[in-house]
Structure formats: structure tokens, C-alpha cells
Amino acid sequence: MKRRDFVGLTGLATGALFLPTFPSLGGNPVDPARLLEAVDPAVNKRLADAALNAAKAAGATYTDVRIGRYLNQSIFTREKQVQNIASGESFGAGVRVIANGTWGFAATNTVTEAGLAKAAQLAVQIAKANSKVQKEQVKLAPQQGYGTVSWKTPIQQNAFEVPVKQKVELLLAANAKALENGASFVNSSLFQINEQKYFASTDGSYIDQDVHRIWPTFSVTAIDKASGKFRSRDAMSAPMGLGYEYLTPKAADKIPGPAGSDVIGYKNSYDILEDAAAAAKHARAKLTAKSVVPGKYDLVLDPNHLGLTIHESVGHPTELDRVLGYEANYAGTSFATQEWKAKNIPFGSKQVNIVADKLQPGSLGAVGYDDEGVKTKQWDLIKEGKLVDYQKIRDQAHIVGQKESDGCCYADSWSSVQFQRMPNVSLQPGKEKMSVDEMVSKVDKGIFIAGRGSYSIDQQRYNFQFGGQVFYAIDKGKITGMLEDVAYQANTQEFWNSCAGSCDQSDYRLFGSFFDGKGQPSQVSAVSHGSATTRFNGVNVINTARKIG
Amino acid sequence: MAILSQDESQAILKKVLSFSTSDECEATLSGSNGGNVRSARNAISTSGAADDVSLAVEARFGKRSGVATCNEFDDATLRRCVQRAEEIAKLAPESPEYMPLLGAQTYIAAPKSFAASTAGITPDFRAMQIGKTMKICDEKKVTSAAFLNDEAGFVAKRNNKGLEAYQQYTNLSFSITVRTPDGTGSGYATGDYNDAAGFDAGTLTQVAADKAAMSRNAKAIEPGKYTVILEPAALVANTDASLLAALMNALDARNADEGRSFLSKKGGGNRKGEKLFDERVTIYSDPTNAEIASLTFAGDGRPQKKMTWIEKGVVKNLYTSRFWAQKSGIPDIPRPGGWIMEGGTQSVQDMIKGTAKGILVTRLWYIRPVDPQTLLYTGLTRDGTFYIENGKIKHPVKNFRFNESPIIMLNNLEAIGKPVRVNGNLVPPLKIRDFTFTSLSDAV
Numbered sequence: 001m002k003r004r005d006f007v008g009l010t011g012l013a014t015g016a017l018f019l020p021t022f023p024s025l026g027g028n029p030v031d032p033a034r035l036l037e038a039v040d041p042a043v044n045k046r047l048a049d050a051a052l053n054a055a056k057a058a059g060a061t062y063t064d065v066r067i068g069r070y071l072n073q074s075i076f077t078r079e080k081q082v083q084n085i086a087s088g089e090s091f092g093a094g095v096r097v098i099a100n101g102t103w104g105f106a107a108t109n110t111v112t113e114a115g116l117a118k119a120a121q122l123a124v125q126i127a128k129a130n131s132k133v134q135k136e137q138v139k140l141a142p143q144q145g146y147g148t149v150s151w152k153t154p155i156q157q158n159a160f161e162v163p164v165k166q167k168v169e170l171l172l173a174a175n176a177k178a179l180e181n182g183a184s185f186v187n188s189s190l191f192q193i194n195e196q197k198y199f200a201s202t203d204g205s206y207i208d209q210d211v212h213r214i215w216p217t218f219s220v221t222a223i224d225k226a227s228g229k230f231r232s233r234d235a236m237s238a239p240m241g242l243g244y245e246y247l248t249p250k251a252a253d254k255i256p257g258p259a260g261s262d263v264i265g266y267k268n269s270y271d272i273l274e275d276a277a278a279a280a281k282h283a284r285a286k287l288t289a290k291s292v293v294p295g296k297y298d299l300v301l302d303p304n305h306l307g308l309t310i311h312e313s314v315g316h317p318t319e320l321d322r323v324l325g326y327e328a329n330y331a332g333t334s335f336a337t338q339e340w341k342a343k344n345i346p347f348g349s350k351q352v353n354i355v356a357d358k359l360q361p362g363s364l365g366a367v368g369y370d371d372e373g374v375k376t377k378q379w380d381l382i383k384e385g386k387l388v389d390y391q392k393i394r395d396q397a398h399i400v401g402q403k404e405s406d407g408c409c410y411a412d413s414w415s416s417v418q419f420q421r422m423p424n425v426s427l428q429p430g431k432e433k434m435s436v437d438e439m440v441s442k443v444d445k446g447i448f449i450a451g452r453g454s455y456s457i458d459q460q461r462y463n464f465q466f467g468g469q470v471f472y473a474i475d476k477g478k479i480t481g482m483l484e485d486v487a488y489q490a491n492t493q494e495f496w497n498s499c500a501g502s503c504d505q506s507d508y509r510l511f512g513s514f515f516d517g518k519g520q521p522s523q524v525s526a527v528s529h530g531s532a533t534t535r536f537n538g539v540n541v542i543n544t545a546r547k548i549g
Numbered sequence: 550m551a552i553l554s555q556d557e558s559q560a561i562l563k564k565v566l567s568f569s570t571s572d573e574c575e576a577t578l579s580g581s582n583g584g585n586v587r588s589a590r591n592a593i594s595t596s597g598a599a600d601d602v603s604l605a606v607e608a609r610f611g612k613r614s615g616v617a618t619c620n621e622f623d624d625a626t627l628r629r630c631v632q633r634a635e636e637i638a639k640l641a642p643e644s645p646e647y648m649p650l651l652g653a654q655t656y657i658a659a660p661k662s663f664a665a666s667t668a669g670i671t672p673d674f675r676a677m678q679i680g681k682t683m684k685i686c687d688e689k690k691v692t693s694a695a696f697l698n699d700e701a702g703f704v705a706k707r708n709n710k711g712l713e714a715y716q717q718y719t720n721l722s723f724s725i726t727v728r729t730p731d732g733t734g735s736g737y738a739t740g741d742y743n744d745a746a747g748f749d750a751g752t753l754t755q756v757a758a759d760k761a762a763m764s765r766n767a768k769a770i771e772p773g774k775y776t777v778i779l780e781p782a783a784l785v786a787n788t789d790a791s792l793l794a795a796l797m798n799a800l801d802a803r804n805a806d807e808g809r810s811f812l813s814k815k816g817g818g819n820r821k822g823e824k825l826f827d828e829r830v831t832i833y834s835d836p837t838n839a840e841i842a843s844l845t846f847a848g849d850g851r852p853q854k855k856m857t858w859i860e861k862g863v864v865k866n867l868y869t870s871r872f873w874a875q876k877s878g879i880p881d882i883p884r885p886g887g888w889i890m891e892g893g894t895q896s897v898q899d900m901i902k903g904t905a906k907g908i909l910v911t912r913l914w915y916i917r918p919v920d921p922q923t924l925l926y927t928g929l930t931r932d933g934t935f936y937i938e939n940g941k942i943k944h945p946v947k948n949f950r951f952n953e954s955p956i957i958m959l960n961n962l963e964a965i966g967k968p969v970r971v972n973g974n975l976v977p978p979l980k981i982r983d984f985t986f987t988s989l990s991d992a993v
Contacts, residue, residue, distance in 0.1 A: 081645050081646070082642065082644075083646075092601075094597075102593065103593070103594075103595060103596065104596060104597075105595065105596060105597035105598075106597060106598045106599070107597065107598070107599040108599070108600070109600075109601050109620055122598055123597075125672055126584075126596050126597070126598060126672040127596075129671075129672035129673045129675070129676040130586065130593045130596050130672070130676045130679075132673075132676060132680070133593070133676050133677070133679065133680030133683060133684075134592060134593050135591075135592060135683075136592055184808070185807065185809065221809050223807075223808040223809065225808060225815075225816060225817060226815070226816065227815065228808070228813055228814065228815035228816070229922065230808055230809045230813070230921075230922060231922075232809075232921075324589075324590065325589050325590050325692060325694060325728070326589040326590070326594055326694070327589075327694070328589060328692075328694035328726050328728060328735075329589070329693075329694035329695055329696055329724055329725060329726040329737075330694075330696070330724075330788055332914070332931075332992070333728075335991070335992070337732075415599045415601075416597075417595045417597050419595060454917050454918060454919045454927065455917060456915040456916070456917045456927045456928055456929070456950075457915055458914065458915065458929045458931070458948060458950070458990040458992035459914055459915070459929070459931050459992050460990075460991070460992035460993065461992075462990055462991045462992050463929065463948075463950055463988060463989070463990035463991070463992065465927050465950060465952075465987075465988075467919060485920075487919065487927075489950065489987065489988050491991070520585070520587050520696035520698070520788075521585060521698060522788075540988075542952070542987060544919050544920055544925060544952065545920075545923075546920065546923040546925050546954055546957065547923070548811060548923045548924070548954060548956045548957060549825075549960075
């Protein structure tokens with residue numbers, strides 16, 4: 001498609017840029033046509049070789065270079081109007097070296113042979129400066145060179161090729177559905193990401209990757225003017241590693257929640273119109289929902305909620321950099337130390353099997369190679385309730401007596417240094433057939449929770465408090481009505497030890513975190529977490545209602 | 550090329566505007582040089598540098614607008630950038646919230662937001678500072694994780710309605726967490742500065758190391774309502790959400806008028822003018838304050854000036870977009886760059902001396918909104934939580950989870966200390982009664 005054709009088709013182009021670009025997406029606003037222009041891998045190879053050679057000449061013993069073109073488009077609407085459409089591009093290169101046994105990194109947006117050579121020389125200068133105060137030399141797990149290889153997210157329809165007008169119309173139609181069904185306000189948005197990443201290293205790899213992600217979402221608010229009360233409900237979509245096909249709903253991908261809950265879950269495609277209508281009804285219902293009585297409840301957690309619990313209480317504490325103390329100043333450390341693991345203490349009940357996976361189709365974390373040239377894979381983290389492994393990168397493997405990286409090294413931009421990030425971390429579904437209704441029918445006093453709400457966990461991942469989007473009381477095996485002011489608090493180990501089992505594969509879905517933050521300077525990462533609906537017994541539920549006068 | 554002077558910047562911007570054929574055109578040029586070094590386990594873990602300069606051009610035809618950017622500055626590239634913005638504008642829909650570009654503005658004299666000492670930082674300086682922290686921690690046989698980040702930049706704006714703005718800035722921030730080898734103690738310190746001359750990593754490392762040593766073998770005490778002394782880093786964070794920043798972020802007029810804010814009034818309207826906090830609470834912003842000098846113009850070119858947000862507990866002003874101000878007939882006030890909470894002269898040590906029973910909190914963590922209606926937030930204490938009895942720290946205590954609203958908190962004020970700079974704001978330590986801790990955490 002020619003640029004002119006594309007701009008013509010878009011109709012709205014990048015108009016109405018009255019709001020700032022969503023900060024986490026980064027980049028500079030550009031003509032949307034640029035989002036369809038490709039970079040020639042041969043040009044990238046020539047540029048990468050300039051960096052590799054310059055670093056070697058300056059004294060580096062290892063070098064990798066990432067030439068990245070990070071494209072994004074975000075569309076924001078509210079009620080009947082478009083608030084902002086921003087097409088962004090960030091293009092540049094980052095060079096990482098080891099010199100005098102110490103890491104150095106420099107980035108530049110001057111993507112020329114001279115620009116990359118200069119960045120390589122600066123990276124070596126930084127490494128040498130740091131080596132004067134460094135005591136231990138970097139030890140890298142060996143990595144074979146793959147030669148020239150490529151990988152692409154297996155999408156059916158590139159979201160950037162879909163005219164902006166069509167995408168805006170879909171969001172405005174979702175807003176209309178929400179307003180028709182009782183919403184006072186609705187904000188909707190669509191995030192689209194395309195990372196064109198070229199990696200080369202002195203190991204002999206030249207890796208070209210084309211990564212796509214999409215996230216349609218909204219927030220609906222209902223207001224009772226008389227009382228001044230307002231309540232909201234956010235979308236039940238998951239951000240996915242898919243193309244625009246995610247927004248073509250299929251009946252087979254819809255999974256109803258328990259009878260009486262009026263909740264619908266979505267698998268590989270999403271019906272934003274249906275969900276917006278449901279959200280408006282839920283937001284209105286929350287205005288008069290019964291405030292929860294605090295106490296112990298058996299929780300039945302929908303995958304669209306449980307994903308975040310998995311992320312915070314299993315994904316993060318099994319990151320080896322946290323375990324070792326690399327994040328101590330910011331995101332924290334982990335209770336799951338090597339000493340703790342050696343004692344074989346149960347992380348959870350025997351029902352708990354959790355897998356790390358960089359290959360899962362449709363997931364946010366799926367890529368072919370990580371940002372230090374390691375081919376991705378799947379492996380066990382928790383097996384029958386016991387911690388069996390961590391997530392590692394090349395300069396950590398030797399610390400835990402292993403010989404290879406798990407392919408967990410990523411950067412969110414060409415200008416960011418790569419470091420350890422979480423793969424998709426997912427709870428395996430139950431092996432025996434069980435529907436959500438069957439699970440609920442066995443709960444005497446419980447709460448069914450769906451959707452991502454307020455979430456907070458301590459810096460070693462013990463104590464957490466989670467909310468949700470919708471809460472339904474379960475009494476003697478049946479959903480009896482909506483609740484509000486619900487949050488549950490638990491200790492990670494106690495919580496996973498209270499896991500009483502999951503529904504089967506037919507209920508398994510992905511949850512996603514699009515902007516997971518970590519590191520200094522802080523970087524974002526996108527990752528999915530799969531599970532089926534799962535039961536946890538005897539969890540402490542608090543009431544979050546307050547009066548402010 | 551990253552730090553252009555006012556003359557260099559405006560020369561480029563004038564040329565850009567001369568290429569424009571649109572009804573309205575505004576160009577913004579910004580750039581920065583920066584570097585950082587991060588350590589953990591008393592060793593450098595990552596370190597880097599980056600520079601960038603970018604031009605953004607917004608062209609408008611009537612109520613239609615388009616934006617394009619470039620990062621090369623030859624005439625041909627600049628001309629193409631303007632043409633692209635105009636091309637996009639012609640295709641855009643009319644904005645129902647269109648506001649004409651601002652004309653010439655009067656900005657207050659630029660404060661000392663730029664310091665040559667910060668702009669001149671080298672990789673050797675960063676290595677030397679982080680090396681100092683590692684040496685101190687090696688000697689004390691404790692483990693540190695630290696982060697030093699510095700940046701020098703500029704922003705220049707110009708439009709064909711007569712607006713012209715330019716300012717340079719610098720910033721250095723440092724934070725350190727020190728842990729004891731047995732894993733039972735952790736301490737934290739942080740500082741940020743426009744002028745790197747005021748920075749010494751060693752001083753902050755000592756504070757964090759002392760706190761780590763003091764916080765070893767914490768005792769568990771029951772969660773509940775306690776009098777707390779919240780240090781400035783517990784009230785405003787440079788790494789997380791925070792209670793006072795949450796309050797400042799909620800002072801948005803449109804949300805309040807629309808009924809979805811704690812400032813919304815039953816039946817409609819907002820609560821501006823009401824006394825919602827203890828009368829000792831006064832918060833204002835002032836870009837010329839020497840300790841937190843910031844930009845004198847907002848992103849859309851509106852002048853930043855001294856502005857009172859809360860005075861003696863009364864909500865005095867709300868910030869708003871130009872569109873909402875015009876539609877609602879309210880003052881047109883931009884969101885501030887940094888703010889100042891008035892305080893007293895007491896240090897944290899003085900406040901401890903005046904406390905019969907209470908909890909000293911160094912830092913809060915993973916602070917997230919629970920209920921926007923009441924501005925209820927949850928989070929946890931970390932890196933130094935201590936029990937105070939009869940004016941002295943008696944022993945460290947295990948960390949707590951809190952569920953608290955800054956609105957309730959600022960009504961339960963016992964004392965205000967001397968403000969210090971945190972993340973570009975001046976924040977005093979606060980002594981608060983009946984602060985709600987809901988559970989304990991084993992995390993150190």
C-alpha cells in the first residue's frame with residue numbers, strides 16, 4: 001500500500017492531537033503512513049556491523065546491538081467524540097558492550113554507521129569508567145550464534161493496515177452501547193504496537209523480529225447525582241499478541257461466567273460492543289450493590305482476574321534478578337530465595353502447576369529470540385506446588401549453577417538497556433472436566449470475582465491486597481447477588497496453598513499486562529498469564545468503604 | 550547538539566514557521582542529554598547514556614489539526630515536516646474541543662532550573678559516586694542497591710500567533726536501599742537536585758546504612774490505627790504512586806464538575822472553596838522557588854506562576870484544560886510542574902521527640918487506588934519502620950499494609966515538619982493520628 005493511499009483511507013489520520021501521547025508508549029508522533037514502511041534487514045546488518053566493529057576496536061570483548069523501530073498507534077475517545085489519535089514512531093539503536101569485564105551501554109537516534117560507531121565507543125568508555133570501581137567481572141552463559149534468522153508474531157490482520165476511521169467507529173459504537181445501557185460517561189481506547197527489532201551480536205547472530213500487540217479497552221462510569229455516588233467498570237478484554245482479528249468476535253470464544261453472574265469471558269477474540277453494554281449495566285448495579293461483610297470466604301476467581309494475582313505473586317517472585325537483589329532499590333527482592341527453595345517449602349497446594357512460556361500463541365510475551373540473542377522456550381516454575389526453577393538471563397545463569405539463559409532478557413526501547421523481564425507465566429488448568437457452574441455449586445460461602453481492579457503487593461511478594469471489577473456473593477452453591485467494597489488480603493504462600501483446583505482446559509484463557517513496570521530507569525513490558533477459573537478456600541476479605549465527610 | 554541555546558532554538562523555529570501555509574502553526578523543539586548508573590550487590594549492574602532532539606510541528610486549518618515530527622534540521626527536512634503536518638490536518642475531523650493557539654504570553658523570569666555542574670556530568674563522575682556508595686557498604690559489611698540518573702535538557706516553543714518560550718533544565722536524582730547480610734534489616738534514602746553540586750552519594754548512603762542497621766530483627770505488632778510520622782519519601786515517591794501526589798493529581802476541575810471525583814458535590818458542581826482539610830494544610834506551586842525550580846510554561850504554552858491549591862485547609866484552585874475553563878467559565882489554570890506543602894521548622898528527629906507512642910515510616914510502596922470516591926489508597930511500609938515510645942525509637946517493627954485516604958489523613962494532622970525536596974516537590978514530614986494499618990507483612 002502506498003503512503004498516500006493509506007492516509008486517504010484513514011480519513012481521520014492523526015487529527016485532534018489535543019491530548020499528550022500516552023507516555024508509556026513513547027516515541028514521536030508521526031504520519032500513520034510511516035507505520036507501514038519497512039526497514040531493509042540488509043541496511044540494518046551494515047549498521048550493526050559498524051557498531052560491532054567500532055566496539056571491538058575500542059576494546060570491547062563482547063558487543064550486542066539492537067536497532068529498533070517501535071511503532072504505536074493509540075486512539076482515545078469519550079462518549080461521542082474522538083479525544084486523541086496518536087501515531088508514534090521511535091527509531092534508534094542501543095549498543096551494549098563488555099569492556100574490562102564490565103557492562104556499558106549507549107543509545108543514539110542517529111541511525112547511521114557513524115552514529116552507531118560513536119554510540120559503541122561511548123558504551124566502551126562508560127564500561128571502562130565503571131570498571132575502575134567494579135570488583136566482579138561479568139560472566140556470560142555461552143550462546144551459539146544463529147546466523148541470519150527472523151521471527152514474526154503470527155497475526156492474521158495487521159492492525160496498522162486497518163483504516164483509522166474503522167477503528168474509531170468501533171470505539172464510538174462501543175461508547176454508544178454503554179450510554180444506551182445507562183452509563184453516565186465512557187472512555188474507550190485502542191493501543192496497537194509493532195516492534196521491528198534487529199539484533200546482532202559478536203556471537204554471530206543477526207536476528208530480525210516483527211512483534212505485534214493489541215489492546216482495546218474502556219472504562220464506564222455510572223453516577224447517581226442525588227447521592228453523589230459514582231462507580232465504574234472497566235473492559236474485560238485482555239491485551240493480546242494478536243492482530244486486528246482480535247476485534248472480530250466469534251461465538252466459540254465467549255465463555256459465560258457462573259449462572260446468575262451476567263459475566264462473559266473472552267478467549268481469542270473480543271466482543272467490545274457486548275462488553276460495553278454489560279459494563280454499563282454492571283456500573284449501575286454497583287451503585288446499589290450490597291457492601292460486603294468482611295470475613296473468610298472461598299473465592300472463585302475468573303481468569304481475567306486471576307491473571308494479575310499470578311503475575312504479582314508468582315511471576316515477579318520467581319524472577320532471579322529480584323531473588324539475587326538486583327531490584328532491591330526499586331521493585332524489591334523475593335521471599336523465594338535460593339535458600340528457601342532448597343528447603344523444598346510448598347509454594348502452593350499440589351493442584352498448583354505453573355509454567356513459564358515464551359512461545360504461547362496469542363500471548364503478549366511470545367517472541368522467537370530475546371534481546372540478547374537467546375532462542376525462547378517453555379519450562380516449569382512450580383510443579384505440584386513446589387518451586388522448581390527461576391527465570392534467568394545470560395549473566396545470571398552461573399549464579400544458580402546453570403549453563404544457559406532462559407531467554408528472559410528484554411528492553412522496552414532501543415534507548416533502554418535490556419535486562420531480566422518476565423515470560424508468560426501461567427497456571428495449568430485442571431486435568432478433570434469441571435465447569436464454572438460445577439465449581440460454584442460446591443461453594444458454601446464465597447465470592448466470585450472477575451476483572452482487574454486495585455492491586456498491591458509488598459516488596460518481597462508476601463502480603464497482597466487485590467480488588468476486582470465485579471463481585472458476586474455465592475451462598476450455598478448459588479450466585480445470590482452483586483457485592484461492592486470487596487478486596488482480599490493474603491500471604492502468597494498461604495493463598496496458593498489454599499488453592500483447591502481449577503476448571504478444565506475448555507475454560508482456560510489469557511489475561512494480559514500491557515505496561516508492567518520494572519527497573520531503573522523504569523521500563524515497561526507486556527506479558528500474558530493464562531488460567532482457568534480457580535477456587536481458593538478461606539481467604540480473608542476486607543470491606544474498603546470509607547467516609548470522607 | 551542536544552542542548553540548543555535560545556537563539557539557536559528560535560532560529561530553527563522561525564524557519565519552521567516560515568514554511569507554514571496553515572491558519573495556525575506551532576512548533577516545539579526539545580532535547581536532552583542524560584546518563585545513569587545502577588548498582589546492586591555492591592557492584593555496578595547497568596549503566597547507560599542517551600541523547601535526543603526532536604521537533605514537533607502542529608498545523609491547523611480551522612478546527613482541524615495535524616502533528617508531525619522530525620529529528621534532522623536541514624531546510625529540506627524541516628519543510629517536509631511542516632508539509633506533513635498540514636497534510637494530516639487537512640484530513641483530520643474538526644475537534645469539538647478546539648481552542649485557538651495562544652498568542653504572545655508573558656512568562657515570569659526563568660529561575661535557575663539549569664546548572665552547568667549537572668549538565669557537565671561524565672561517566673567518570675557517575676562511576677565515582679556509585680563507587681563511593683559501594684565502598685561505604687563494603688566497609689560496613691552491608692549490601693546496597695542504588696540508582697543515579699542525570700539529565701540536561703531544553704524546551705523551546707514558537708507559534709504564528711506570537712507565542713515564544715524557551716527554558717533549559719537539569720535534574721539529578723539518586724536513591725539507595727541498603728540491606729543487612731542476614732536479610733533482616735533494610736534502609737532507604739533518596740535525594741534530587743537541579744544542581745549536582747548539592748549532591749553527595751556518600752551522605753545518603755550513610756543514612757540508608759544506619760536505617761538498615763536499626764531495622765534489624767523487627768518485632769510484629771498488631772495492625773490497627775496508629776499515630777504515624779511519615780517521612781517526606783513516604784509521602785511523595787520518585788518510583789511509585791504516593792499519597793500526597795494522589796491528592797494533587799485529583800485536583801482536576803473537569804472530573805470534579807462531571808461528578809467523578811472526591812471533589813464532586815452532591816447534586817452537581819464541585820467543592821472548591823470548601824474546607825476539606827486541617828487548617829494547617831497549605832499547598833501551593835511556584836516555578837521560581839530556588840529549591841525546585843521548574844519550567845515557567847506548561848506544555849500548551851500557558852504561563853506557570855505561583856498558585857495556591859489548598860490554603861488553610863480550603864480548596865482554593867483546581868487545574869483545568871483551556872477548553873473546560875472556557876466552557877465552564879472558570880479560571881484557566883494549568884497543572885503545576887512541582888508543588889510545595891508549607892511546613893514548620895521541626896526535623897523528623899524533633900517530631901520523634903514529641904511523640905509518646907507512634908510509628909516512624911521511612912517509605913511506602915506499591916500504592917494503588919482502591920476507591921476514587923473517597924480517594925482511598927492501599928500500600929505498604931518498607932525499608933525502615935520503627936516503633937516510637939516516649940520520644941525515642943524503641944525498636945523496629947514488621948512492615949504494615951495500610952488502607953488510607955489522603956483526605957482523611959490531612960484531617961488527622963498532629964504536626965508538620967520542615968519541608969525537603971522529593972521528586973521536584975517540597976514535602977514536609979507529617980505526624981498523623983489514627984492512620985489505618987490493616988495487616989502485617991513479613992517482607993524486609
